[in-house]
Amino acid sequence: MKRKSLLFILIGILVSSLFLAGCGNDEASSDGKVKLTFSIWGGETDKAVYEERLKLAKEKYPDIDVELIYIPSEYAQKVQTMIAGKKAPDIMQLAEDVHAYSSKNQLAPLNEYIEESGLNLKENYGEVYENYSRDGNVYALPDRGGSLIVYYNKDLFDAAGLEYPNENWTWNDLLNAAKELTVVENGEVKQWGFVGGEWWPQWMSFMYQNGGGVLDEDGNVIINSPESVEAMQFVVDTYYKYKVAPTREDLANLGDIGGDTLFAQGKLAMNYTGFWAMSTSNSVAELNWDIAPMWKNKEPGTVPFGSGLGVSSQSKHKEEAYKIIEFLTSEEGQMPIVDNKQDAPANVKVLGSDEFLTKDWAAHEINVDTFAKSTEAMIKVPYIPEWNEMQKVFEDNFADLWLNEDADVKAILDKTQEDLEALIGD
Structure with missing residues (x-):
């Protein structure tokens, strides 16, 4: 009986250990690299462009691996299910409902990382970054932009x-x-x-x-x-x-x-x-x-339209996740958006760049500088929880x-x- 009891105890410990190992994000892969997950919505073109941009991020941060989680439909519901199951993506694409997440403490405030990195929000994104801010905290960096x-x-x-x-x-x-x-x-x-x-x-x-x-x-x-x-x-x-x-x-x-x-x-x-x-x-x-x-x-x-990139409060690698979203919203990280004619980038420097202004957006010449001009008129939308x-x-x-x-x-x-x-x- 004692041997059976000891066997059951050992089995119980093993099963509990396996269950706990399966919960939460891995600290790092076996090769010492940090592994992140990144959820997005959209069409196949959007998926392909994000993959291209992540390849550039990999060149800058070779010790950070990012797995793209493509959710083409029912995005918010599926992400909330992941959050409830303690499997939230480290990085999340966000839009008008950003503060439905931030008000539930599902997003990490980015202020300390922004300060440490020296990122100038207004210089990079104009006033639009304020749409992703609440109560003095910034919860996402603007990624895709444009306006009415x-x-x-x-x-x-x-x-x-x-x-x-x-x-x-x-x-x-x-x-x-x-x-x-x-x-x-x-x-x-x-x-x-x-x-x-x-x-x-x-x-x-x-x-x-x-x-x-x-x-x-x-x-x-x-x-x-x-x-x-x-x-x-x-x-x-x-x-x-x-x-x-x-x-x-x-x-x-x-x-x-x-x-x-x-x-x-x-x-x-x-x-x-x-x-x-x-x-x-x-x-x-x-x-x-x-x-x-x-x-x-x-x-x-x-x-203003578009989306931003935020970091989950559940992430065990917030610093690394911030590095990725800072890169993706930088001039280099935004250029594939222009190259693939995917969208208007949120980075105002890219909106005013020769690459954006001279791109063949139409069969004839159009006033592409309209997007850069419009950044000055963008309003702070009431993106409340x-x-x-x-x-x-x-x-x-x-x-x-x-x-x-x-x-x-x-x-x-x-x-x-x-x-x-x-x-x-x-």
């Missing part, structure tokens, strides 16, 4: 004898041009001047351009401020009062298409969206298009704005103000 910009059909502008859009345009310039560029024949719109503003980066940019917004600098809800109401009324008026933008019903009648497709078809004079629309615009050889920074009203304002819930409030409350020309903008924003205050405990 204007796409315009040069032939349509030339035919109407109008000047092209530029960063000095005001709302009046935008509206006057949109009126001239909207063509109606026999009661049917054949050409639209403008695309409207149903998507949150669009209407939100208008609010900030008018001195309003969603939250003020202290985190107070201001979405029903006079400035915000005036901005949203202007957006809604482009549909119903001035009739220069297609409504949701109009787009459904055209085959349930969006602004990018309508622009590529040559039936839309001005579209405003992100870097990705260059692909759609390039798909039509005869389309003579260009890009320009967003217009302004009381002040400039455009929503309740971001996803806040988006649901917008979706529910604003539905009537896009479907009903008699909707009361002030009343809807008053209701949104109440809902947001209840959500974030204002």
Whole structure:
């Protein structure tokens, strides 16, 4: 009996040791190199470009091995499952919901590593790094960038004898041009001047351009401020009062298409969206298009896009993980983004580089410096921990704005103000 008891005890110890060895990240591989994991989303091109960039990081840090974890769908849910199982990736690609992670202490603050490395955040990324900061802590370094910009059909502008859009345009310039560029024949719109503003980066940019917004600098809800109401009324008026933008019903009648497709078809004079629309615009050889920074009203304002790279609070190799993300967001680490025409890089030095400015982004010459110019107008987006819930409030409350020309903008924003205050405990 004693021998059996001793055998069971030894087996129990062995099983427990094996289980514990399987939990958490390995300290290092057998060859002494640090092993990191890095989670990303996107398409096959995104995966390939990250792999290329990691090869460059390997050249700089040969003792750090990085395993890419490609999650093309349900990214947030799968990463949260990994975090709950104590198997969080050492490095995580993050976007608008960055503070859904940081507020749960799932991300490591990077301040001490930034200070030790001497990284100048503003010099490298402009003001956009603040979107990845909360309560004085930086939780991610900007990686892929760009912002809301204007796409315009040069032939349509030339035919109407109008000047092209530029960063000095005001709302009046935008509206006057949109009126001239909207063509109606026999009661049917054949050409639209403008695309409207149903998507949150669009209407939100208008609010900030008018001195309003969603939250003020202290985190107070201001979405029903006079400035915000005036901005949203202007957006809604482009549909119903001035009739220069297609409504949701109009787009459904055209085959349930969006602004990018309508622009590529040559039936839309001005579209405003992100870097990705260059692909759609390039798909039509005869389309003579260009890009320009967003217009302004009381002040400039455009929503930045992209993603950042953060370090998991579970990582046992935070210092090494920081070295990798610092490199990936450096000029050298960002260049494959340009070489492969993947996206607009977040590093402002790369945005202003000859490599970026002279790249053949289109079959004809376009104003690529638009992206660098736009960095000065980027707003601090309210990426609060309740971001996803806040988006649901917008979706529910604003539905009537896009479907009903008699909707009361002030009343809807008053209701949104109440809902947001209840959500974030204002």
